[in-house]
Amino acid sequence: MAKTILEMDNITKTFPGVKALDNVNFKVEEGEIHFLVGENGAGKSTLMKVLSGVYPYGEYEGDIVYQGKVQQFHKINDSVDVGIAIIYQELALFPDLSVYENIYIGNEVKHNGIINWNQTIVKAKDMLKKVNLKVKPETLIKDLGVGKQQLIEIAKALSKEVKLLILDEPTAALNEDDSENLLELIKELKKQGITCIMISHKLKEVVAIADKATILRDGQTICTLEKAKGEIDEKTIIRHMVGREMNQIYPKRENHEIGDTILELKNWSAYDGQLGRHVVKNADLKLNRGEIIGISGLMGAGRTELALSMFGNPKNYKLKGDLVLNQQPVHFKHTSDAIKAGMAYVTEDRKGNGLFLLQNITKNVSASKLQGIAHHGIINNNEEIKIAEHYKNSLHIKASSIEQLVGKLSGGNQQKVSLGKWLFAGPNILILDEPTRGIDVGAKFEIYTVMNELVEKGLSIIMISSELGEVLGMSDRVYVMAEGEIKGELDSQSADQEKIMELATQ
Amino acid sequence: MKILQETQQLIKDNIRDYGMYIALFVIMLTFNMMTDGTFMSSRNISNLLDSAGYIAVLAVGMTLVIVIRHIDLSVGYVAGFLGAIAAILLMQQGLSIYLVIPIILALGIIIGLANGFLIAQLGIPAFVASLAGMLIFRGALLKVTEGTGTIIVQNEVFNALGNGFIPSLGMVNARHLLTIIIGVLGVLFFVYSELKTRHDKVKYNFDVISVPIFAVKLTLISLIIAYITWILAGYNGFSWTLMIVLFVTIVYHFISNKTVLGRQIYAVGSNPEAAHLSGINVKKITYLVMGSMSMLAALSGILYTARLQSATTTAGMLFELDAIAAAYVGGVSSAGGVGKVTGAIIGAIVMASLTNGMNLLGVGISYQYMIRGGVLAGAVIFDVLTRKRGK
Numbered sequence: 001m002a003k004t005i006l007e008m009d010n011i012t013k014t015f016p017g018v019k020a021l022d023n024v025n026f027k028v029e030e031g032e033i034h035f036l037v038g039e040n041g042a043g044k045s046t047l048m049k050v051l052s053g054v055y056p057y058g059e060y061e062g063d064i065v066y067q068g069k070v071q072q073f074h075k076i077n078d079s080v081d082v083g084i085a086i087i088y089q090e091l092a093l094f095p096d097l098s099v100y101e102n103i104y105i106g107n108e109v110k111h112n113g114i115i116n117w118n119q120t121i122v123k124a125k126d127m128l129k130k131v132n133l134k135v136k137p138e139t140l141i142k143d144l145g146v147g148k149q150q151l152i153e154i155a156k157a158l159s160k161e162v163k164l165l166i167l168d169e170p171t172a173a174l175n176e177d178d179s180e181n182l183l184e185l186i187k188e189l190k191k192q193g194i195t196c197i198m199i200s201h202k203l204k205e206v207v208a209i210a211d212k213a214t215i216l217r218d219g220q221t222i223c224t225l226e227k228a229k230g231e232i233d234e235k236t237i238i239r240h241m242v243g244r245e246m247n248q249i250y251p252k253r254e255n256h257e258i259g260d261t262i263l264e265l266k267n268w269s270a271y272d273g274q275l276g277r278h279v280v281k282n283a284d285l286k287l288n289r290g291e292i293i294g295i296s297g298l299m300g301a302g303r304t305e306l307a308l309s310m311f312g313n314p315k316n317y318k319l320k321g322d323l324v325l326n327q328q329p330v331h332f333k334h335t336s337d338a339i340k341a342g343m344a345y346v347t348e349d350r351k352g353n354g355l356f357l358l359q360n361i362t363k364n365v366s367a368s369k370l371q372g373i374a375h376h377g378i379i380n381n382n383e384e385i386k387i388a389e390h391y392k393n394s395l396h397i398k399a400s401s402i403e404q405l406v407g408k409l410s411g412g413n414q415q416k417v418s419l420g421k422w423l424f425a426g427p428n429i430l431i432l433d434e435p436t437r438g439i440d441v442g443a444k445f446e447i448y449t450v451m452n453e454l455v456e457k458g459l460s461i462i463m464i465s466s467e468l469g470e471v472l473g474m475s476d477r478v479y480v481m482a483e484g485e486i487k488g489e490l491d492s493q494s495a496d497q498e499k500i501m502e503l504a505t506q
Numbered sequence: 507m508k509i510l511q512e513t514q515q516l517i518k519d520n521i522r523d524y525g526m527y528i529a530l531f532v533i534m535l536t537f538n539m540m541t542d543g544t545f546m547s548s549r550n551i552s553n554l555l556d557s558a559g560y561i562a563v564l565a566v567g568m569t570l571v572i573v574i575r576h577i578d579l580s581v582g583y584v585a586g587f588l589g590a591i592a593a594i595l596l597m598q599q600g601l602s603i604y605l606v607i608p609i610i611l612a613l614g615i616i617i618g619l620a621n622g623f624l625i626a627q628l629g630i631p632a633f634v635a636s637l638a639g640m641l642i643f644r645g646a647l648l649k650v651t652e653g654t655g656t657i658i659v660q661n662e663v664f665n666a667l668g669n670g671f672i673p674s675l676g677m678v679n680a681r682h683l684l685t686i687i688i689g690v691l692g693v694l695f696f697v698y699s700e701l702k703t704r705h706d707k708v709k710y711n712f713d714v715i716s717v718p719i720f721a722v723k724l725t726l727i728s729l730i731i732a733y734i735t736w737i738l739a740g741y742n743g744f745s746w747t748l749m750i751v752l753f754v755t756i757v758y759h760f761i762s763n764k765t766v767l768g769r770q771i772y773a774v775g776s777n778p779e780a781a782h783l784s785g786i787n788v789k790k791i792t793y794l795v796m797g798s799m800s801m802l803a804a805l806s807g808i809l810y811t812a813r814l815q816s817a818t819t820t821a822g823m824l825f826e827l828d829a830i831a832a833a834y835v836g837g838v839s840s841a842g843g844v845g846k847v848t849g850a851i852i853g854a855i856v857m858a859s860l861t862n863g864m865n866l867l868g869v870g871i872s873y874q875y876m877i878r879g880g881v882l883a884g885a886v887i888f889d890v891l892t893r894k895r896g897k
């Protein structure tokens with residue numbers, strides 16, 4: 001029998017107003033790949049933060065037994081010292097520093113307090129080899145894609161002689177290729193004896209590589225499924241996660257009517273002065289009333305840039321071509337013009353540019369349409385609260401109250417606030433950029449249902465997504481982008497994974 | 507007991523706000539005891555509030571500047587320079603005061619918009635842009651006072667802004683009548699608006715604090731307003747400075763809490779990119795906040811010049827640091843998006859109380875600086891600690 005490396009006994013952790021963990025038990029054996037799954041806000045990230053010392057000993061109840069000893073981590077470095085490394089949901093790299101500086105930051109190669117940079121670079125090269133990444137150690141982080149950045153995070157963990165590696169939704173921001181890559185690496189690390197705890201909402205991954213999966217619901221352990229016993233399949237996981245059967249991932253849409261063209265791009269190009277290249281090139285695109293179009297493509301294909309160039313052009317690209325709304329060519333000077341014209345854009349990076357993390361749910365929801373709750377510029381606070389309550393309930397946002405700061409919500413719930421904020425703006429055209437990133441299956445279903453309801457009411461949706469399944473499951477038509485160009489258009493009948501990937505990698 | 511629990515919860519939720527008021531209360535009480543009652547005498551309180559005036563208006567503007575993640579180091583010498591210009595226009599050009607004041611405020615706005623241009627349009631860090639402004643206006647102040655040195659202002663109306671009091675309309679029991687009337691109106695207005703807010707909330711079925719606690723809160727705050735009014739009515743009544751500061755506070759408090767504009771300011775501070783994508787014009791907000799800052803600097807200059815009844819060559823020195831300190835004591839956060847106008851006023855009063863009290867006690871100037879520095883550090887430490895645990 002394998003040795004137990006970690007046992008978390010009866011862990012309870014409360015935040016003001018929420019019991020995030022309620023007597024959680026969690027046991028991991030040496031050398032296994034153990035997944036933690038559960039709905040948004042189930043407490044997965046919190047459990048891992050307890051383990052890594054982010055919430056130090058004394059702030060939680062229960063015991064952490066690691067390598068046979070009860071551990072009391074007072075700070076993060078205490079857990080690092082015994083070989084536990086965690087990679088957080090949000091990447092923690094320094095964009096303006098080089099790869100090697102990032103790998104060894106906080107763990108510098110030094111003699112008598114003086115850093116030996118040459119040796120650092122040599123060692124960094126070793127680490128990069130271990131994660132199968134072919135980049136120069138001098139490259140700046142900001143010049144790497146997210147997939148590679150994620151690998152750098154792992155290299156950083158490996159440089160600290162890690163025995164237990166924790167990854168919190170590492171593939172959430174990755175496309176299929178990069179995800180595959182990462183999963184391969186994890187299997188590789190397993191062979192070298194590294195134990196791995198992974199949090200993911202992508203159940204395919206769980207089925208593919210998990211040895212065990214522990215399921216959390218509402219801060220409690222539900223069960224641990226084992227591959228060896230043949231218990232790990234999507235259906236079983238979902239059943240335990242949401243506490244009921246779920247037979248479909250994509251809700252059926254009532255056959256809906258597709259109306260006239262509401263938005264059209266003609267020979268549309270956007271030039272990014274800072275990058276010195278075109279981010280969108282000669283795009284032609286059509287969106288009809290009551291339609292969902294999917295925009296697929298690899299990371300960096302120019303999908304987000306396309307959305308921004310339409311949505312009031314906040315990045316100040318040089319634009320060429322026509323944007324036609326309701327048969328009228330339009331020129332937006334500012335995002336506010338786009339909003340007035342009935343557009344809304346739910347950003348891909350909710351923390352970076354989607355939400356006001358230090359403000360509560362109420363203020364976030366109302367931010368994109370303050371006029372809607374004001375008379376003569378004076379805000380009606382009560383109206384505002386009512387609206388926030390409405391979206392909290394209708395989108396099932398899990399929070400202690402609408403007064404809760406958005407920065408303290410779990411990732412998935414933040415995404416719902418982001419969506420609520422834009423639904424309140426009452427758009428005709430809704431652009432969703434990776435709408436289900438980091439969202440659990442149940443919530444995904446809810447968001448898809450909302451999308452369907454919206455198009456039934458005559459809204460039109462542009463959905464940018466790296467998840468092929470969702471693009472295929474939800475779209476009426478699919479555009480595939482690569483290198484800033486639209487490489488092809490597929491209708492829902494003829495679209496399939498192969499065709500999309502073929503166009504995307506052309 | 508339920509009421510006890512509710513009180514505890516309230517204190518826990520609002521520890522940062524209450525902490526500041528409690529600190530002010532403790533400081534005042536301590537000084538009062540140490541000076542055998544001189545500190546809380548009508549005359550001294552009146553004096554103290556007046557001496558806080560020109561920093562308080564700066565602190566209000568500075569709070570909003572810090573909320574949108576900028577800083578303005580130029581406000582001190584802008585105040586000094588515009589104060590001198592006011593004196594020149596009044597004394598050397600013989601302009602009417604009713605012309606001079608709008609001109610000075612308008613000049614302030616123009617200076618602020620220039621700052622806004624550097625920061626919003628050209629993307630220069632506010633620290634550097636306003637540092638340049640600080641040097642430029644220091645030079646400008648020296649230049650315009652070069653020939654004359656200190657300019658004495660002999661204009662009663664103007665000087666009254668810094669030293670004068672509102673008319674009494676008669677005395678009752680040796681108390682200033684108009685002051686008492688304003689105080690009573692203030693209490694009535696406060697009670698009315700609290701009741702109305704509560705009534706609205708009940709109408710919408712929202713949670714409200716329980717009746718006994720609400721009653722205690724109403725009584726307590728009414729008593730404080732009444733007490734301050736009573737004290738001041740026993741001397742010369744409300745000063746013009748105090749009325750101006752009150753006016754500025756009420757207007758800015760209203761704008762920042764109740765209006766779309768205010769919400770946009772806080773949104774920009776909280777996350778500029780998200781604000782932009784929410785359709786908020788970040789540049790416009792930057793212009794507005796910087797413009798308002800320098801307008802308040804102009805007002806500060808007017809108040810200071812009027813208080814000294816002259817424009818000096820060193821006027822405005824270190825005002826910016828006092829204003830920044832007051833804003834931080836008042837709970838603004840340099841991470842952006844957090845900070846209250848009322849906090850800034852309390853912060854300014856805390857700092858002025860310290861200076862005033864220590865002066866009464868005859869504490870040496872060297873210790874005064876150290877103690878004020880310590881209080882500033884303490885306030886920010888308290889802030890950081892309570893915020894960490896906050897909701």
Ligand SMILES: Nc1ncnc2c1ncn2[C@@H]1O[C@H](COP(=O)(O)OP(=O)(O)OP(=O)(O)O)[C@@H](O)[C@H]1O
Binds near residue numbers: 041045046411413440
């Ligand atoms: N710092 C905090 N303050 C208050 N509440 C918090 C804090 N951090 C987390 N919570 C709450 O604890 C609960 C668990 O959150 P956690 O982030 O662990 O969820 P999660 O399972 O990782 O969800 P997701 O899949 O969405 O990332 C949530 O209800 C969340 O709102």
Ligand SMILES: [Mg+2]
Binds near residue numbers: 045089168411
């Ligand atoms: Mg999480």
